[in-house]
Amino acid sequence: MADTLRLTLTALAACAVGLWAWRRWHYRSFWLVIGFPLTAITVRATWRKVALGCGLTKKRQRWWFTTVPGAIASTGLVKVRRRFERVAVDTKPFMWLPRPTRHGWRVTIWTLEGQIPDDYSQAAERLAHSWGVHAVRVSSPRPGRVVLAATIRDPLVQVRDLPPSTDLLKVTVGRLETGGPWEIDFRTVPHWLNAGATQSGKSNLANALLVGLAPQPIALVGFDLKGGVEFTPYAPRLSALATSRAESVGLLDDLVALMAERMGLCRTAGARNIWQLAPAVRPVPIVVLVDELAELYLMADKSEKDEIARTSTALLRVAQLGRAFGIYLFLSGQRIGSDLGPGVTALRAQCSGRICHRVNDPETATMTLGDLDPAALVSARAIPAETPGVAIVAGQDGQWYRARSFYVTEQAAEHAARTYADLTPSWDEITAVDGRADLPELLTA
Numbered sequence: 107m108a109d110t111l112r113l114t115l116t117a118l119a120a121c122a123v124g125l126w127a128w129r130r131w132h133y134r135s136f137w138l139v140i141g142f143p144l145t146a147i148t149v150r151a152t153w154r155k156v157a158l159g160c161g162l163t164k165k166r167q168r169w170w171f172t173t174v175p176g177a178i179a180s181t182g183l184v185k186v187r188r189r190f191e192r193v194a195v196d197t198k199p200f201m202w203l204p205r206p207t208r209h210g211w212r213v214t215i216w217t218l219e220g221q222i223p224d225d226y227s228q229a230a231e232r233l234a235h236s237w238g239v240h241a242v243r244v245s246s247p248r249p250g251r252v253v254l255a256a257t258i259r260d261p262l263v264q265v266r267d268l269p270p271s272t273d274l275l276k277v278t279v280g281r282l283e284t285g286g287p288w289e290i291d292f293r294t295v296p297h298w299l300n301a302g303a304t305q306s307g308k309s310n311l312a313n314a315l316l317v318g319l320a321p322q323p324i325a326l327v328g329f330d331l332k333g334g335v336e337f338t339p340y341a342p343r344l345s346a347l348a349t350s351r352a353e354s355v356g357l358l359d360d361l362v363a364l365m366a367e368r369m370g371l372c373r374t375a376g377a378r379n380i381w382q383l384a385p386a387v388r389p390v391p392i393v394v395l396v397d398e399l400a401e402l403y404l405m406a407d408k409s410e411k412d413e414i415a416r417t418s419t420a421l422l423r424v425a426q427l428g429r430a431f432g433i434y435l436f437l438s439g440q441r442i443g444s445d446l447g448p449g450v451t452a453l454r455a456q457c458s459g460r461i462c463h464r465v466n467d468p469e470t471a472t473m474t475l476g477d478l479d480p481a482a483l484v485s486a487r488a489i490p491a492e493t494p495g496v497a498i499v500a501g502q503d504g505q506w507y508r509a510r511s512f513y514v515t516e517q518a519a520e521h522a523a524r525t526y527a528d529l530t531p532s533w534d535e536i537t538a539v540d541g542r543a544d545l546p547e548l549l550t551a
């Protein structure tokens with residue numbers, strides 16, 4: 107008897123150690139084989155109670171049968187006086203089978219009459235606490251259905267390994283909360299706002315972008331209104347760099363002139379944008395990186411008014427027309443608010459890519475993320491200081507995501523800038539390209 111007990115205890119201990127080791131060394135297979143099935147059963151089994159607690163049930167008239175009249179029925183709320191009686195029952199929304207994801211699980215819910223996805227978004231935090239998971243995100247693939255995606259632990263605590271970029275003007279700069287890649291694709295979303303308080307990770311993101319773009323056949327242009335301290339080390343890969351407002355005015359004028367030339371080129375060739383031109387005559391795409399955008403708009407005295415107006419108009423023109431002519435903007439700053447003037451408000455409207463790192467005030471989050479789902483603003487304000495690089499990201503699909511950039515040091519970005527320095531077209535080359543003598547023949551070829 108004692109032997110059997112000892113044997114059983116030893117087997118159980120070995121089993122526990124085995125499971126622990128499995129979970130430790132290959133979490134993904136452990137999650138699929140053991141963790142997820144147990145979780146799915148628990149989620150299905152507790153759905154009625156959870157939905158009731160989160161206010162997602164509806165009263166419905168049902169015929170109710172009980173063998174013990176007068177007792178409280180299993181809902182805890184229905185008292186049935188007779189064996190068979192029509193009563194109002196709290197009905198839970200129908201839950202489909204949960205499916206595993208990389209960092210948790212997702213399940214489709216059929217909404218009850220009168221419910222909208224926002225009802226579920228508002229209950230998301232309560233659902234997360236009820237299920238003991240890090241977060242529950244709500245989406246609605248079609249009317250009448252909502253998908254609840256639960257992440258068990260924050261997948262953004264550590265993100266590593268910046269993968270090499272394979273597509274032109276597209277860089278994977280980090281990871282989304284869903285486990286998917288966080289991509290900045292200038293050909294899909296041409297202009298981006300990158301806001302955040304100091305030390306929130308804005309420069310790190312610019313570094314990741316630079317490392318991804320440096321090996322590509324494109325030109326990079328920098329506006330570093332911090333006096334050049336951020337971008338000067340990357341000068342080998344920059345075709346032009348402005349470090350003061352005076353220099354910025356000149357460089358922006360050049361960009362506007364270049365855009366006008368490209369417009370003429372496209373018109374002559376009967377093309378709507380540079381991507382419809384033959385590769386032989388297609389001008390090089392330009393990504394413009396701006397650090398500390400507010401400095402372009404801040405006025406110390408009235409004498410600067412004209413300069414600011416010129417800068418603002420030029421930047422806005424680039425934002426409005428740049429996409430078709432291969433000029434893309436990545437604008438970073440601590441504040442991108444309307445207090446900087448109407449030029450900033452108009453510029454913001456042209457930037458469909460929005461990135462909001464940790465911010466100090468709710469207003470900056472609202473201004474950066476615009477009229478996105480209010481839950482995005484709450485999420486932006488909840489980013490802790492201990493996780494720099496975490497941001498709320500909104501792209502063209504109108505969805506928002508929590509994401510974190512890969513950690514890319516200044517040294518790594520400097521190294522990339524030096525390594526690919528030979529790919530840097532000179533500013534003179536870029537501005538002269540459309541004046542080539544053989545251009546008319548090439549265009550008609």
Ligand SMILES: Nc1ncnc2c1ncn2[C@@H]1O[C@H](COP(=O)(O)OP(=O)(O)OP(=O)(O)O)[C@@H](O)[C@H]1O
Pocket residue numbers: 302303304305306307308309310311494495496510511512513514
């Ligand atoms: N994704 C990340 N993972 C880990 N650490 C990060 C990440 N992003 C930024 N950091 C760290 O956070 C600190 C601040 O980052 P960063 O300099 O990019 O902030 P910032 O918003 O540009 O600040 P400032 O406006 O003061 O220049 C740096 O020490 C950086 O190493």
